[in-house]
Amino acid sequence: MAANDGEEEATVSLVDVLEEDEELENEASAVLGGSDSEKCSYPEGYVKRQALYACNTCTPKGGEPAGICLACSYKCHEGHDLFELYTKRNFRCDCGNDKFGEMECKLFADKEKVNSGNKYSHNFFGLYCTCDRPYPDPEDEVPDEMIQCIVCEDWFHGRHLGCVVPDCVELQEMICESCMNKTPFLWSYAAHIAVPPMTKVSPCKGEEDVEVENDEEEKKIKNENPRSPVDEKVQVNGTSACKRKHQEEAEGSSEEGSCAGCRLREMKASGRSRTLQGAVFWLSAWRTKLCTCSNCKVLYTDAGVSFLMDEMDTVLAYENKGKSTMQAEQAGGAEGRDPLMSALNNLNRVQQLEIIHEYNDMKTELKDYLQRFAAEGKVVTPEDIRHFFEQQQSRKRRRANAGQYYCS
Known part of the structure; x- marks a missing residue:
């Protein structure tokens, strides 16, 4: 903190800047490292997962949505107004196809007119969430964080998910309410392997809000207030949405997963249920608990969510791949791309170690030096x-005058 005209102002130390910059750099490397620049x-073809962009300069709102790969964002759309889409699955680069008029891709000219297998959303025009707003x-x-649904891959404000966002959300995956309703069998899984719901239930006529933390408490509330779920409202972070009755839909296909040993059938037979509204957050490694019997595989395919059976489909797996690529390049595979690494690799082993030690020492000492300013509130x-x-x-x-030497 620093005093100014009798008022206190928040100041950020260079240590904070350096740490934040390093964190952002690691995040960017994880996302971009899995794609070719x-x-x-x-x-x-339709890449399993890659970093994507949309060009507001070439394909503005009102036209057809289109997505471009990382390399094309650098080479073909430099200086353009781009929307960063993070990553999306099973997408083929549109750059230079019919959606771009006379413009041609500088990196690969022989492209089909349209990529019919691509899926688009309002994200490609820089809009997100159920509120259809930019970010x-x-x-x-x-102030609100944005969380991505792993099915539709749209991004949502935490306050617009229809549920209380759990802690440690970065360790979990989320499926929005709309996608849950389109794949109703997932509600049965949610009752067993998802993060327990926490919602505030308030009947429409203005009774007091009651916080629901688990299924047993919710059943107790319903027994005390035998009002139809259709007549209830959910109050979450100041927003409300009418609850809809999903039970018939969730149990609609009574024969799905009917083969012997089907986990889904066993979960349905257990009678355990949960609130059928709001987004659902899933515990780590939840995909390994999905049934993979022949009937369920058909169920996933028909619903367009067969990727749920693939643990490597996750954004976490993609980011880990990016980090591995980055580490491999730092270990000596990126001389041609990084002049600093190239220069370092031209030195002998003793010189390399000396420079690395000097750099690490300076970085540590600089952080310690600046931390004192932060602790004392000095600018x-x-x-x-x-x-x-x-x-x-x-x-x-x-040190030089003291005659330090290194053994070769």
Whole structure:
């Protein structure tokens, strides 16, 4: 904190900036590391998962939606107004096809007119959530995180999910209410292997809100207030939505998963249920608990969610692949792309170790030095930074004069 005209202002230390920058760099590397920044992904067909962009300059709202790969965002759309779509599955790069008029892809010209297997949403026009708003939204004064549905891959404000967002959401996957309703058999799984729901239930006539933390408490509330689920409202973070009766739909296909040993059939037979509204958050490794009998495989395929059986479909798996690629390049496979790495690899082993040790020492000392300013609420000035590097030079000269040597 720093005083200014009698008022306190929040200041951010350079340590915070460095740490945040490092975190953002790691996140970006994880997302982009799984995609090729040099070659258009079109020849690979409908890529299992890749980083995608939409060009508001070439395909603005009112036209046809289109998506471009990472390499095309660099080479073909430099300087354009791009929407970052994070990652999407089973998509083929549209750059230069009929949706772009006379424009041709600079990286791969021989493309089909339309990629009929691609799926699009309002995300390709920079809009998200059930509120159909941009992100970041200059008119939204409510700080709220955005969470991606793993089925439709749209992004939702936490307050618009129709449920209380659980802690440690980054370790879980989420399926929005709309996608749950389109695949009603997932409600049976949700009763057993999803994060327990926490909602506030308030009847329409204005009775007091009651927080529901688990199925048993919800049943007790319903017994005390035998009102039809259709007549109830759900109050979540200040927003409300009428509950709909999904039970008949969820149990609609009585023969699905009817083969012996079907997990889904066993879950339905157990009689355990949960609130059939709001988004659903799933515990880690939940996909391994899905039934993979022949009938259920057909069920997933017909519903268009066969990817749920693939543990490598997850964004986490994709990001881990990106991190592995990044680490491999740092280990010596990126000399051609990174001038610093190239220069380092031209030095002998002793020189490499010395530079690496010097860099790590400087990074640690700089963070420790700046942390003192943060702890004391002082603002870092250019003079402070100059003083730090003068100290570094002085220490380096003292080490040199002391005659330090390294064995080869």
